[in-house]
Amino acid sequence: MTTVGAHDERDPELPGRLLTAxxxxxxxxxxxxxxxxxxxxxxxxxxxxRHVLAHCSAALSRVVENRFEEGVFSPESNDRDIAERDGWPVARIVDELERGMTEAGPVIAGAGGALDGIALGEWVHAGDVRDAWGVPGAYGGEQVQPALGLLAWLSRERGHLALHADLDDVDEPLLLGAPSGERSPARYLGDAATLVRLYSGRPLAGARYELAGTVEAELNLFG
Structure with missing residues (x-):
């Protein structure tokens, strides 16, 4: 049986595919x-x-325009980006977001992996919007498999705790993190959206899953 995320090679086009889809x-x-x-x-x-979308559109504009001054993407930098868009109509923010999701992929592909986390973060924030509006598919939906592939690569690249995930709604098991001789891989049983919530530090109220060999706080990739 194929294990998603079991190989170490980066797919440079994956972040862009996820963004455009x-x-x-x-x-x-x-x-x-x-x-x-x-x-x-x-x-x-x-x-x-509105704040989430302003943050997302600003982050992708920085990628497209290669604007990475010191402290970029810090909480303070994010707050400034949002404040700069405070007077914009929502339609202008959405226009900027659409442009960024269209044009950022090649820039991310050429960055050697340094910007891959931005693409995953944008997808997670799209889940935040759906969650806030009660729209189905938050942290899951049609793009969950490419998102899981990117999550697996990022968690391994960052030396995160190894974890085997058996997902209720995805055919293949998923390997996340970097295996270590010092510690046995943790295990997760549950659905893909809840796994994404765990790795992105999102609320878990009402979620049903099993986790062994680790605790929730240890899985947060963005924390």
Whole structure:
């Protein structure tokens, strides 16, 4: 049986594929919502849907325009990016986001892996928006398999704890993290969306899963 994430080779085109595929479903969703919906709170402390989207569009614009000054993507930098877009109409933020999701892939591909986490973060934030609006598919849906492939590579590249995941809704088991002779791999049983929540530090209220050999806080890839 094939194990997703079991090989070490990076696919440089994967982040771009994930972004453009997510663009094709997320942007129509955003354009179809009334202005008031963007004031809904999200699981990101203090951020509304509008704040999340402003952060996402700003981050991708930085990638496309190669603007990486010292301290970029720190909480302070993120807050400044959001504040700069405070007076923008929502449509302008969505336009910037669409451009970034379209154009960032080749830049990320050429960065040798240094920017791959941005693509995964954008996909997770799309899940934050769906979660805030009660839209099905948050942290899962049609793009979950490429997202899991990227998550597996990032967790291994960063030397994260090794974990074998047997997923209820994905045919192949998933290997995350970097195996070590000092510690046996942890194990996860549950669905893919909950696994993504665990690795991205998202709320788990009502989630049903089994985790052995580790604790939830140890899995957070972005924490």
């Amino acid at each position: 997510e663009r094709d479903v997320l942007i129509p969703l955003l354009r179809g919502r009334p202005e008031g919906d963007f004031a809904a709170g999200t699981c990101c402390p203090g951020w509304t849907v």
